[in-house]
Amino acid sequence: MIELDIYSNTPDEISIVERYWAMNSDGKFKESVKDLLPFYHITSTTQLSAFIRSISQAWDMNQICKQCGKYQEVASRSEIKTSHQEMRQPCAACQRVIDEELREAEAKIGADLQRRLATASELASSRKIAYIDLPDDIALILIALERAINPRLFTSTFMRSDCRALVPCYVGDFIKKLYKSVAIIDNPSEAVAGTYFVKDNQLWHKSDQVVYSLTPNSTFVANEDAFNTLVLRPFDNHKAILNLWLDYATTDCMRYLLDQCEMHGLYTTTEDDEEIQSIFRTALRTYSVAHMWSAIWKIVKDAASLSTRTYYNREKAAATIPGKISRFLEKVQVGQVTLKRWSRPESQSSGTLGQVFKEIFGIDEETEGTTVMSIFADTELPYSVDSKLSIGELAEPTRQLMTCALARGMEAQVMLLFADMVRNGIDTASAINSVFKAFPVFKKPEN
Numbered sequence: 065m066i067e068l069d070i071y072s073n074t075p076d077e078i079s080i081v082e083r084y085w086a087m088n089s090d091g092k093f094k095e096s097v098k099d100l101l102p103f104y105h106i107t108s109t110t111q112l113s114a115f116i117r118s119i120s121q122a123w124d125m126n127q128i129c130k131q132c133g134k135y136q137e138v139a140s141r142s143e144i145k146t147s148h149q150e151m152r153q154p155c156a157a158c159q160r161v162i163d164e165e166l167r168e169a170e171a172k173i174g175a176d177l178q179r180r181l182a183t184a185s186e187l188a189s190s191r192k193i194a195y196i197d198l199p200d201d202i203a204l205i206l207i208a209l210e211r212a213i214n215p216r217l218f219t220s221t222f223m224r225s226d227c228r229a230l231v232p233c234y235v236g237d238f239i240k241k242l243y244k245s246v247a248i249i250d251n252p253s254e255a256v257a258g259t260y261f262v263k264d265n266q267l268w269h270k271s272d273q274v275v276y277s278l279t280p281n282s283t284f285v286a287n288e289d290a291f292n293t294l295v296l297r298p299f300d301n302h303k304a305i306l307n308l309w310l311d312y313a314t315t316d317c318m319r320y321l322l323d324q325c326e327m328h329g330l331y332t333t334t335e336d337d338e339e340i341q342s343i344f345r346t347a348l349r350t351y352s353v354a355h356m357w358s359a360i361w362k363i364v365k366d367a368a369s370l371s372t373r374t375y376y377n378r379e380k381a382a383a384t385i386p387g388k389i390s391r392f393l394e395k396v397q398v399g400q401v402t403l404k405r406w407s408r409p410e411s412q413s414s415g416t417l418g419q420v421f422k423e424i425f426g427i428d429e430e431t432e433g434t435t436v437m438s439i440f441a442d443t444e445l446p447y448s449v450d451s452k453l454s455i456g457e458l459a460e461p462t463r464q465l466m467t468c469a470l471a472r473g474m475e476a477q478v479m480l481l482f483a484d485m486v487r488n489g490i491d492t493a494s495a496i497n498s499v500f501k502a503f504p505v506f507k508k509p510e511n
Contacts, residue, residue: 298502
């Protein structure tokens with residue numbers, strides 16, 4: 065049965081609407097739409113249906129809205145149901161109300177988001193930091209980042225995807241460190257729509273879409289001038305630097321692991337990757353990255369071989385990798401197997417952070433983990449130059465310092481740092497002490 069409202073007083077139009085919707089006792093339409101043509105200037109069924117909709121409304125009494133209990137509005141014969149049933153979806157009227165409420169809610173959410181973004185933008189634009197006061201690990205990442213995206217760090221904005229040259233993989237983890245330390249700030253006004261959203265009454269963002277820029281320096285007029293002080297500063301927070309090295313070296317191992325797995329069609333889960341990173345981070349306190357590469361090559365090769373066996377597949381084989389790494393390192397520890405050294409793959413760059421570690425501390429993928437631990441041991445340097453020594457007595461420690469610098473090709477860095485300290489009023493002996501602390505890879509002179 066159809067319920068009708070006709071908005072016309074013309075007898076012919078009232079008649080055509082009633083004939084269009086007329087049904088017999090079997091629930092079938094009495095006339096086909098074609099039999100109703102022509103009507104006025106209308107000659108097609110599509111045009112007739114549109115005309116009838118323009119002068120009337122129809123409701124199918126077999127379809128009852130479970131939300132309001134009213135009948136479903138229908139626009140054409142194809143929407144009619146032949147038997148009584150409760151509608152799964154709200155009726156057209158209820159849906160219009162729901163859609164309007166949704167639009168109002170979205171508008172409210174959008175207005176709240178815009179207010180929050182305006183506040184966040186204002187806060188970000190007002191932030192300033194003193195680069196000279198940045199922690200050692202953050203300063204090192206910034207130095208490497210400048211090399212990775214030069215000259216954009218000073219002249220423009222950047223995104224995570226622009227920073228791939230920073231480290232072998234997991235660039236986002238290092239960008240997050242900079243962001244949390246306020247060394248870089250985000251620019252909501254320059255991000256694409258949908259980057260920011262409100263969740264649990266807090267402003268969140270999609271990290272891979274955020275647009276960043278370098279935080280202005282509070283002391284110098286030009287960021288680049290202030291930034292240059294980072295390169296010349298002493299780096300003596302051994303704990304922070306060691307943790308950064310372990311973070312970096314772990315990415316160097318993971319990049320090789322992921323590439324080897326992809327080569328053999330093996331793909332580890334996020335949970336497995338987290339476990340593997342933990343294993344690598346611990347192992348790197350003893351072994352070099354080059355040692356770990358050789359272990360990774362063997363383990364992934366074994367897992368790939370396992371995937372071809374009966375009752376195994378690639379997914380199951382990949383899941384064995386964390387356990388295989390742990391068991392292999394246990395055998396190394398007790399002397400059952402020996403670790404080899406693998407050279408850096410042609411396709412895997414050390415990243416600019418790796419270059420910074422090499423230049424300042426003289427460590428790279430070849431450096432034993434035990435050596436790294438010794439370099440960054442959290443102890444005071446046993447060597448100290450007495451500030452009361454005469455010029456002649458300072459000759460020996462100075463000679464030792466320059467010998468170390470020349471041996472590692474770091475004489476320019478040493479001289480620049482030494483000159484900067486003296487220029488700032490530090491006495492000669494104290495400046496020599498500071499240089500030794502800034503470059504812990506130098507061998508300390510014997511007393």
